[in-house]
Amino acid sequence: MSQAHDHPRDPIGWSAAIAIAFFGMCLIRLAVPTEPYFDEIHYLPAARALIEGSEYLNREHPLLGKELIGLGIALLGDNAWGWRIMPALAGALALFAFTRAIWFSTLSRFAAVSYAVLLASGFVLFVHSRIAMLDVFFVAFIALALWQCAAAVREPETGRLRLAFAGVALGLSMAAKWNAVPIAMLPGLAFLVARFAAGRRRLFTSRRGIPVPGVSLVEAALWLGLVPLAVYWLTFLPAYFFAQSPLPANGFIALHREIIALQESVVEPHPYQSRWTDWIFNLRAIWYLYGPIEGSHRGIVLIGNPLTMLLGLPAMVWAAWRAITGDRAAMAIVVLFAVSLGFWIVVNKPIQFYYHYFLPSCFLLAALAMALDALWQCGRRKLAVGALIASGALFAWFYPILSAAPLAGEQSFTAWTWLYGWR
Template sequence: MSRAPEQPQDPILWSAALALGFWLLVGWNLGIPSQPYFDEIHYLPAARDLIALDTFSNREHPLFGKEMIALGMMLLGDNPWGWRIMPSLAGALALFAVQRTVWFGTLDRYASLVSGLLVATGFHLFIHSRIAMLDVFAIAGILVAFWQCAAAMREPETGRWRLALAGVALGLAMASKWSTLIIAAVPGLAFLVLRWFAGRRRLLLSRRGMPVPGMTLVEAFLWLGIVPLLVYAATFWPAYHFTYQPITEGLIAHHRFMLELQTQVLKPHPYQSNWPEWVLNWRAIWYLYEPIDGAQRGVMLIGNPLTMLIGIPALMWCAWQGISAKRPMHGAVALLYAISLGFWIFAAKPIQFYYHYFLPSTALLVALALALSDLRNAGRGKIAGAVLIANLLVFLFFYEIIAAEPLARPDSFAVWTWLESWR
């Protein structure tokens, strides 16, 4: 008799524990700084306007992220915890979602948990889970959508409700930041391409073949095309009810105005950068560096200096494996990185910043997790383990300067600014 195939155990409880631990770490001193910092100065007034339905402000961005910040303020008050509680929860959800995506894409316990560990310590998610900005809501929506799409492919019997949930998540991601627009189209296009290559003669109505047997292309278009647009439009409901500057000429006219605001030529900014600098982790952004709450404190946004660099060859490995060995998760991660970074290469936005690398860097860290799993399976587990230990040590070394902890001196920034471009 042939041996029964191995059935790996779902690490969902470990993934949940890692997400919970991450949220608790994010929540440590979440109320510091006690004053708005960096782009909170834009989004907190907009959230207050939403609560009061007074003036429609910050009209260049969609509303959902600001609605979530406003919800936190309504629950916990107009204070630092109220400002940042919803971003912290969105960050924990994003971390859980990335692990579930890798699990359903690979059935690899090690890769799933390592992806969570790398993303949690990659700096981007940690920093943006502690500040009232819009980016973490956009990332969480995209990752939840990918999780549900991967699970629908793995468990087709759950495909209908999972793709419906993915559609809602995609709509909320787009309603947080427009930078997710191209990525939000990927699940629907992927369904079309995979069903096309399945060779079904009745392309639109066939229920057979990849990616989700039992579902037609028409139904998939409903969940992944129509539902996201309806959810996106629904998030603008408060904008019709502001006392001052409400939407009066319809949603399409308002979007023309938003596009004008997004593409206007702004003055050069000292922190602006472009995509080659993001890939090389070359240009930092100081979200905070000043005496506040009784101490010198700082928040420097860069990527983890170790994993951002070794993730590049890992990404190349995943691209090669996706093409040569036809390993779908490896290829999908490399493709996601290329699309999410390519958006910023060609976007008509004249001033760009390193935080726009948030989603591509997340894909890069997942690629590193897959490469480390391959190393381990090839008998090089000690190398993979050494990388993880080194990654944790780097995170701990930088913790003070990414978590607004008290610093020893006004010039303490020099400890972490290894490059002149980080100053």
């Protein structure tokens, strides 16, 4: 945790207002297109099968994300609104939770508000909050867990309850998509390292010392280790009751072997595939949608904000330097970024896509928010605010091809494809 600024005032109102405004923007043309697009064609049949209790489709992923999509269908009907309402809510939750996490980590109002603006205008969260895919769910639950962990450290009098909530959120994140697993391991490991560094004689049972006084290492293992695993397993309960090929009582481990095999079996080249080197420099876009739809040409492209994705790189280097000098908030951001990106560098998944950079990009923007806060604190306020205004301006410029707005014609996309890899 960073040292507190003088007389910090909680910007929860600003965080909530920006999250609500973001949710409102997500609702504009949320039902366009009225037909499934991109990977919705995989997840919607799986969600319908869950509602019917017929079979476990899309077996290469856990169930929770499809359960949440199914909940939206149950609430609003099997239509575009029902398919996408839960992702929109999850996106707003992710934005709010991430800003709460950085607030409790830094106690800086400007860092928290800046982070909210950067996430809302960063393209990736917005696009994934408007499509029935799994990614926004696991990111939202990771953000919720990090918020609760940061708050537990800052306010140890509520630490036990917050760690319990964090454990539940970690389990839900893994149950939405396995991409969460590397990050889900970090809170427990961080607690272990911090308590060991505190030098307590009774390492496992002492309730004194950082990171959360009043909670022993044994208890932390319960909240951050066993609870996530239990919650993860509970999300698979529908699989035991499917009409076709239900999961046998002793089949949970075998199912996970099948999931791993399915994940590793995708080896056929794809025109939109990319690697981590493309992601960090924002070189390769994915067109989730483009063509004549409802009387107009429309498009939805997944790419990062051209300004903030690049500004985030030197900001992350600066954060690494801050971490070396003892800034624990910066250290947390650097570790989260390194682990979430490093996973895709070493994992045995031959075909990768830009949306795998979703979570690392959120941590990249956190580093940028902290760097802008440093500019604000040292008096360079016009520069800090200018970066936020420029980020918002670029979001406004790209908004038509982020939100399926009507375009002038078939070749209109060329106005935004500044790089060949964005076509």
